[in-house]
Amino acid sequence: MYYDKRFQTDLQFPFVTFSHLQVKLSTTGGFLLAKRNQFDGISERLLNIKEETLKDLINRMSSGEYVKAVTDAEKDCFKIIHDLDHINGRVYGSTTSKKYMRNEIWSLVAARGAPSWYITISPTDIKHPIALYYADTKEKFIPEVKEYADKFRLISHNPVASARFFHFMISLFIKHLLGIGSYQTGIYGPTAAYYVSFVRN
Structure with a gap:
């Protein structure tokens, strides 16, 4: 960014x-x-x-x-x-x-075999400080309380920030909660398989 x-x-x-x-x-x-x-x-x-x-x-x-x-x-x-x-x-x-x-x-x-869990994740970018930092033009992260209209304007004017934030959150979920690529087992137990589609370069 x-x-x-x-x-x-x-x-x-x-x-x-x-x-x-x-x-x-x-x-x-x-x-x-x-x-x-x-x-x-x-x-x-x-x-x-x-x-x-x-x-x-x-x-x-x-x-x-x-x-x-x-x-x-x-x-x-x-x-x-x-x-x-x-x-x-x-x-x-x-x-x-x-x-x-x-x-x-x-x-x-x-x-x-058939999936054991169906998990729907919808990270709220308009309320998360990381997404707002991605969307803003400030180089240093300074926590501040913004009005709803200001947050909405930041996110709506920068779809790239929303996409990067979604990728960041899903990657954390896969690593830490499912235990994929981590040294510890996920909270749902050993994960046999999962499917996710990222854009390939």
Whole structure:
């Protein structure tokens, strides 16, 4: 956290940054897929796909019908969707990335069993002094009682501070209460497994 927080307090900056990141990851994923040996098959399917078959599948899926590929044309359409998943799986916030996370969770349940605890955590950033310090521009931490409007203004103008505070609190919960990466056992006993998704660099 730096004294100069112009990028953090810019309302358009997070949206623009995330959009550029998605474009970058989509482009990189496309290049990686194109270098593989199935590039010829993918390009051939894209060139020879039948538009009427694709529209028919879209209409049937939109109506809630369970669609299973029967003809060769329908199988080619499903293969294209599978090919696109290789790219979208690398893009943050995409439908495919969420599908992959669901698959990871189901795999974890299959390996370790159903969860014993469901814990919902919602750190209140607007009332916590650490979050307010992250959102402020002061380099030294000086505890002071602020009005509700001032606290709300600080937090709402700096979403980066809220995100960093949430990450900080969840990391403490995982380490000290669950005992992950700590020398002592968590308060719930030995933790067999947990699932959390952080943005990967």
